[in-house]
Amino acid sequence: MPTRAAQRDDALDDSITALIETAQWAAARRTIGEAFRSARTGERFTQLLRWFEALPPADPDDLEAARLHLRLHVNIPLQPELERVALIYAQRPATAPSAHAMLAWRLAVGSKQYGDALTHAALALRDVTRLNDYEQALTLRARAQARHHLKRPGWEDDYRAAIDLSDGRARTLTTVEYSVCQLFTERHAHAIELLATAALEARGDDLEGWVLSTKGYAHLHHAELDEAQDCFEACVRLAPVFRGSGRNGLAAVLRARGDWNRAEALYVQALTRAEQDGNLHHLQQARRGLGHTARMRGQGLRAIEWLTQAAVTIPAEQASGQSWVNVDLAAAHVSLPRLDAAHVTDLLSRTGPLVSEDAARAEIVRAELARRQGDHALAARLLRPLNPRMLWMREEAAALPELFTLLGPDAPQPLPREGTLRVDVTAAGYPAVWVNGRPVTLPDSALVALVALLDAGGTLDAESLADAVRDSAPRTGRQRAQRASRAVQQLRGGLGWPGSVTHAHGRYRLDPTAAWSYDVLNLERAGKPIPAFLRGVHAFAWVTEREQELLLGGPD
Numbered sequence: 001m002p003t004r005a006a007q008r009d010d011a012l013d014d015s016i017t018a019l020i021e022t023a024q025w026a027a028a029r030r031t032i033g034e035a036f037r038s039a040r041t042g043e044r045f046t047q048l049l050r051w052f053e054a055l056p057p058a059d060p061d062d063l064e065a066a067r068l069h070l071r072l073h074v075n076i077p078l079q080p081e082l083e084r085v086a087l088i089y090a091q092r093p094a095t096a097p098s099a100h101a102m103l104a105w106r107l108a109v110g111s112k113q114y115g116d117a118l119t120h121a122a123l124a125l126r127d128v129t130r131l132n133d134y135e136q137a138l139t140l141r142a143r144a145q146a147r148h149h150l151k152r153p154g155w156e157d158d159y160r161a162a163i164d165l166s167d168g169r170a171r172t173l174t175t176v177e178y179s180v181c182q183l184f185t186e187r188h189a190h191a192i193e194l195l196a197t198a199a200l201e202a203r204g205d206d207l208e209g210w211v212l213s214t215k216g217y218a219h220l221h222h223a224e225l226d227e228a229q230d231c232f233e234a235c236v237r238l239a240p241v242f243r244g245s246g247r248n249g250l251a252a253v254l255r256a257r258g259d260w261n262r263a264e265a266l267y268v269q270a271l272t273r274a275e276q277d278g279n280l281h282h283l284q285q286a287r288r289g290l291g292h293t294a295r296m297r298g299q300g301l302r303a304i305e306w307l308t309q310a311a312v313t314i315p316a317e318q319a320s321g322q323s324w325v326n327v328d329l330a331a332a333h334v335s336l337p338r339l340d341a342a343h344v345t346d347l348l349s350r351t352g353p354l355v356s357e358d359a360a361r362a363e364i365v366r367a368e369l370a371r372r373q374g375d376h377a378l379a380a381r382l383l384r385p386l387n388p389r390m391l392w393m394r395e396e397a398a399a400l401p402e403l404f405t406l407l408g409p410d411a412p413q414p415l416p417r418e419g420t421l422r423v424d425v426t427a428a429g430y431p432a433v434w435v436n437g438r439p440v441t442l443p444d445s446a447l448v449a450l451v452a453l454l455d456a457g458g459t460l461d462a463e464s465l466a467d468a469v470r471d472s473a474p475r476t477g478r479q480r481a482q483r484a485s486r487a488v489q490q491l492r493g494g495l496g497w498p499g500s501v502t503h504a505h506g507r508y509r510l511d512p513t514a515a516w517s518y519d520v521l522n523l524e525r526a527g528k529p530i531p532a533f534l535r536g537v538h539a540f541a542w543v544t545e546r547e548q549e550l551l552l553g554g555p556d
Contacts, residue, residue, distance in 0.1 A: 100124035209242025258417030
């Protein structure tokens with residue numbers, strides 16, 4: 001059944017088409033404006049813009065029509081025609097201030113022409129009485145962006161004023177922008193406060209996943225791994241549209257912890273989903289993540305393979321030969337046993353403008369290149385201005401230890417990495433499973449499969465596992481085997497790495513390289529009673545039988 005919002009949109013669409021067919025142009029514009037206020041997706045804004053531009057042109061002095069036209073263009077993905085349309089309105093006295101507001105935004109955020117953005121912002125703000133609150137706030141946001149990137153004062157005041165002028169989604173967006181500009185300053189804590197406020201404002205809105213993802217990366221960049229993981233896990237639990245960003249972020253947390261296999265599994269999930277959705281941005285992020293993870297674990301050639309794919313994922317980057325991913329490729333090449341300095345330098349020349357993490361990584365690559373060519377003093381000089389507390393510095397210090405020893409006591413602190421993947425399972429009572437200290441949720445059949453494997457010492461023949469996950473429904477032998485296979489697939493997905501359970505020669509086996517802790521076995525070894533077994537899991541005969549054996553002290 002269609003949602004209430006879909007029913008409302010359908011009714012508005014019917015009204016718009018009927019008004020256009022009967023040449024009621026003014027009423028059609030008003031109805032398009034009504035539909036605009038509830039629109040949320042680029043596809044929806046594009047449809048409304050098509051209808052608007054199919055109408056005869058409004059009166060040149062019709063400010064409300066001009067504002068609606070401009071705002072529709074602002075909300076179209078990539079805003080391809082906004083600048084052209086805004087320049088036309090900028091020539092008309094009645095609509096010029098609104099047009100300059102949109103031009104300031106487009107030039108600051110879209111094309112990064114910060115000087116021109118400041119010019120149009122000044123023209124728009126010359127008489128704020130001719131702007132509505134939305135336009136004034138948008139102009140202040142544009143000026144804040146330009147001032148921040150040009151390192152000019154006043155950008156924080158602009159953001160604070162823009163927040164005061166905004167409400168709803170616009171206020172949330174402005175708050176997030178302001179916080180992101182502060183993340184790489186000494187005001188990181190204030191940025192996190194702003195993001196926490198934005199997350200509350202966005203709760204239940206389709207911006208929520210984006211805000212949580214942004215907050216997750218804010219924590220991640222400062223190596224606040226537990227907080228980052230909380231944000232990304234919450235993001236993954238939201239609507240499917242956010243899962244690509246959430247999985248990529250969660251994979252980065254696991255990579256930072258040295259949890260290589262689970263990080264790669266998440267990147268592969270994100271890659272698969274991005275390919276299905278045709279989302280090139282998420283696809284590039286996933287490929288780059290797989291390459292970066294391979295480099296961090298010392299697999300240089302595998303890293304180069306993934307990073308080469310990432311660098312040509314976006315058609316425009318492939319055509320130009322320039323990509324931000326080239327800095328990661330340069331980092332992979334500078335780490336190879338046989339150094340090709342000319343190729344590393346060429347890759348660094350084809351990154352395009354870099355900021356934040358990528359700009360820092362370029363300096364690290366130059367420093368390692370200098371070290372490998374014997375200029376240790378230059379290498380140290382290149383490293384010293386970089387912030388040693390940032391995640392990428394701490395990751396690179398682990399990947400390039402000989403370089404960072406040049407900093408002596410000023411070298412970044414090592415990241416807290418688990419030497420062995422640890423899985424703790426509680427079955428004596430209400431069940432719970434933790435992987436590296438973090439709780440994971442498993443479907444009942446996957447949970448029973450895990451406990452049955454642990455109960456049997458980590459390995460079990462396929463028939464016995466099928467018997468453990470059997471419920472009361474009648475099934476053929478083949479159907480029972482398929483049910484067991486599905487349970488194991490769910491178990492692998494829940495634990496987070498494909499090799500957590502393997503199947504060979506008719507037996508299932510838990511990954512022997514992981515450390516498995518099972519409370520029932522620990523209690524039995526200590527000679528202590530088992531008070532209950534998988535409490536709340538009722539649909540499996542094996543659970544009932546095993547519980548009776550444990551409670552009565554029956555045979556293993």
